[in-house]
Amino acid sequence: MILIIKKKLKMLDFNKLLPDLIDLSSEASSSIMKIYNSDFSHINKDDGSPLTLADESSNNIIIEGLKIITPEIQTVSEETFKNNISYEESYWLIDPLDGTKEFINRNGDFSVNISFIHKRRSIFGIVQRPTDLRIWTSLDKVSQAKPEETSPLRIVMSRSHKREADTMFLKFLQDSDIDYELVEKGSSLKICALCDDEADIYPRFGPTSEWDIAAADAVLKSYGGSIFSLEDFEKLKYSKKNILNPPFIAYRNELIREAYSQKVEDYVKKLL
Numbered sequence: 517m518i519l520i521i522k523k524k525l526k527m528l529d530f531n532k533l534l535p536d537l538i539d540l541s542s543e544a545s546s547s548i549m550k551i552y553n554s555d556f557s558h559i560n561k562d563d564g565s566p567l568t569l570a571d572e573s574s575n576n577i578i579i580e581g582l583k584i585i586t587p588e589i590q591t592v593s594e595e596t597f598k599n600n601i602s603y604e605e606s607y608w609l610i611d612p613l614d615g616t617k618e619f620i621n622r623n624g625d626f627s628v629n630i631s632f633i634h635k636r637r638s639i640f641g642i643v644q645r646p647t648d649l650r651i652w653t654s655l656d657k658v659s660q661a662k663p664e665e666t667s668p669l670r671i672v673m674s675r676s677h678k679r680e681a682d683t684m685f686l687k688f689l690q691d692s693d694i695d696y697e698l699v700e701k702g703s704s705l706k707i708c709a710l711c712d713d714e715a716d717i718y719p720r721f722g723p724t725s726e727w728d729i730a731a732a733d734a735v736l737k738s739y740g741g742s743i744f745s746l747e748d749f750e751k752l753k754y755s756k757k758n759i760l761n762p763p764f765i766a767y768r769n770e771l772i773r774e775a776y777s778q779k780v781e782d783y784v785k786k787l788l
Contacts, residue, residue, distance in 0.1 A: 517640065517655065530632070530640050533585060534655055537642055540581040541628050544574040545646035548613060548628070552646070558620055570619060571595055574612035574628060582608050592633075594727045603755040606634045611727040615703025617676045625675055625702030631730035636753045641734030643704050652708050654734040668695035669776070672715035674722070675700045681721035681763075688783050707732035710768040711739040717776065718766040721746075725759050740769045744777070746784050 517530045551570040558568040575595040582591050590607035608630065613619060615626030624647040632640040643652045669689070673682055689696050699715045707729060709715040733743050733752060743752050746763040765780055767773035 528586070528589075528632075531655060534653065536581075536585050537630060538644075538651060538653075540578060540585070541630055541642050541644045541651065542649060543581070544577045544612060544628050545644050545649055547573040547577055548619070548626075548646045552619060552622070558616070567595075568613070568616060568619065571613045571616060575610075578610050578612055578628075578630060582610075592727070594725065597727075597759065599759075603633075606632070609633050609638070609727050609730045609754065611704075611725075611731070614728055615676075615705070618702035621676070623675070623702065625705055627703045627705055627708075629704055629727065629731035631727075631734055633730065633754045636755045638730040638734040638752075638754060641731030643708055643731050643735055645705060645708075652711055652732075652735045654738040656735070656738060658739050666716055668697045669717065670699055670715040671696050672699040672701055672706045672709045672718045674706065674720075675702045677722050679722045682719070685719055685721070685783070692779065694779075704729060704732040707736050707743075707766055710741050710766055711736055713768065716768045716772050719746075719763075719780070720761075720765070721763045724761045724764075726754050726756070726761060727759075729761065729764075730754060736766060742767055742770070742773060744773075746780075749777075749781055 548570045556568055572595065575593055579591055579593060590604045592607055593610045593612065595612060611629040613626060614629050618625040628644040628646060630642045631638050641654045699709060701709055706718050710718060736743065743764050743766040745752055746765060752761065752764060
């Protein structure tokens with residue numbers, strides 16, 4: 517993928533950048549695991565979310581690395597974000613450690629996320645699981661096999677952020693005679709579960725921020741999946757004044773979206 521950024525008179529070739537970006541993600545992952553395997557503590561940020569030395573270490577590594585790789589490109593990070601930020605048309609959006617609660621609970625379900633936003637869409641992404649250094653990218657060579665629908669419907673939901681709305685949605689499926697099984701994961705790895713054919717849909721009713729899912733959004737699109745807002749039923753947009761995402765649903769492929777999207781829309785509209 518090659519992107520020409522007119523304002524910067526710069527051509528970005530993500531295929532050429534990929535090895536350096538993977539090295540950067542892996543370095544950040546290694547720094548996270550050093551702290552993960554030690555006695556560590558955490559503090560709570562102003563919004564109540566936890567922060568560890570691993571968040572800060574990973575953040576510093578990625579930001580400094582991106583300055584070297586693409587010094588002319590803006591970088592927006594969870595750990596340095598300010599509400600009055602002025603977004604450029606194209607920029608890096610990173611979550612240096614998504615799933616800090618999972619990190620603290622030592623269950624392995626956390627990830628490093630590096631994405632590239634262009635004209636309010638996530639067009640490139642890397643997600644890495646530090647525990648085994650598994651990487652998903654939006655440039656992965658994905659088989660173009662015919663998409664299949666599975667039964668029962670496999671639903672991935674948050675391991676640590678369960679809400680009443682999740683329970684209500686599962687009850688709706690049960691009342692609609694839709695057979696399902698529940699898969700629980702943390703961080704952006706829930707979306708990666710769709711890429712790996714471990715789940716079919718990921719409904720998210722609770723709050724998330726743009727950096728939480730931007731990288732996995734780009735990855736999922738390359739695997740044939742998609743994410744839609746449950747407010748306007750359009751694909752997600754980024755660079756909003758409010759960094760929070762709307763409630764959304766992610767589908768593993770178009771066949772599953774076609775089979776269930778109308779049911780989901782009808783359910784959501786009844787709640788409004």
